Amino acid sequence: MSGLCPKTLNRLQVIALVLGLTLLCVAGSTAPVQAQDDGEMATADAVAQRMMEAHGAEAWKTLPYLRFDFAVEGNGDTRIVARNLWNRRTGAYRIELPDSAQTVVVIQTNESSPGNVTGTVYKNGEEVTGDQKADLLKTGYQRFINDTYWLTAPLKVFDDGVNRSYLADSSDAEHDVLHLTFGDVGLTPDDEYWLYVDKETGLLDRWAFRLQSMPNDATPAAFDWAGYVTLTAPGGEVQLAERHEGGQRAILTNNLSAPESLPDDAFTSPTPMLGE
Template identity: 30%
Template sequence: MGRLGKILLKSLLGLLLLGVIAFGVLYLVYNEPLPQGNTGPAADALAKKMLKAVNYEQYKATRFLEWTFAGGAHRYKWDKENGKVKVSWSNHQVNLNLNDPGSSTVLQDNVFITGEGKVALTQKALDYFNNDSFWLVAPFKVFDEGTERSLVQLEDGSKGLLVSYTTGGTTPGDSYLWKLDSSGFPKSYQMWVKIIPIGGLEATWDDWKVMPNGLFLPASHKIGPITLYIGNVEAYK
């Protein structure tokens, strides 16, 4: 290996070491264990209070939801009534059947894809949808099948709503601790999820849009210095 190669290797190793140290510091500062709460009617009552605050009745009456995510790279049109969603990204379009993913249709550059390519792209579309739709409608999913709700005592003396997803989605086992205002409106949640190694990271839920039908949907979320934007949000029958 030449002199330049050795210098580059040392630089890369140094950057890797700095990255490991930085992650270690972040882990020590921010990582929190999953809190323990109490299940039962009081937890369910707080969950229902949150549903009322974000107008769950209008959510149930809404058939179509459209939005973009990941800076507009992922585009969705979701037919909630029929369990179908058009997922588009790059040069791909998947007409995803949520009830029977195998019957979905997949296009790449407007050409239908079959075989293993179809299976892989269908799964990618489903993973995108599971993640990106959660950032849009998570408050409405607190009574989904496989969820468990608990009341948690917060440091400020108020009660938080811990929702754990034991089944379903792409990463079952994830948990979210909702922090609500006095009316039950969501302000933020802390996350204990498989794809993030630091437990308890907090994401805001305080940038809301009111749809023409009165439904509340978020426009963005902040996780530390990172902002996740949800664009072109529409809700209609």
């Protein structure tokens, strides 16, 4: 579901849930947004297009399956939050939560929205129903939105509702800086992102964000994108980052792989199968 807009959920709630602490904030250039002329808008789109090409946007369209973990690293410890498996052809998405109940959530992303999530939930190998199922499907959908955005944000800058502007005053010899705002989409349309695009490679080198629920004068939270991995797809190569480093902590989207095929029960098995 590569066209899904990341604005669907309140990211502050999701990220705070993951980190369990106040977001680390480091200084980032956040020049005020100015009205842009046609030339400036063309520059923003050109930088965004170059970034997408560097990350393998055309190959990404042909990638059938994606496997990765979402984890938080800090204080000498790494905590896996969710293990993810995505069938990008059908929209089926499997989340395994590393809890004592062996929770497995399978959602149909192509048929779901925040208020109506379609899927199946298992605990200890047994199907869950009722309110508990509804709550866990909602959690699974939040995981899908949050985890895939941390992994694939550079490939989503032309999604519907995304407004791009080029910050010439913030750009320098090493980076072109894009400022992302959003139209009337999702629950938090006042979120803002700053993308620092490496001028040499075209890859996303760093991002900063100020979320709608943060104070207007809050310093944006910033993370360096590192640990790039090359995935092979039928249409070429895709470049995705496994590490997002901010201060003393890091968000990991690691154990990345692009399987050529999956087991028949990849989205029906009621017990965990994505590894320890």
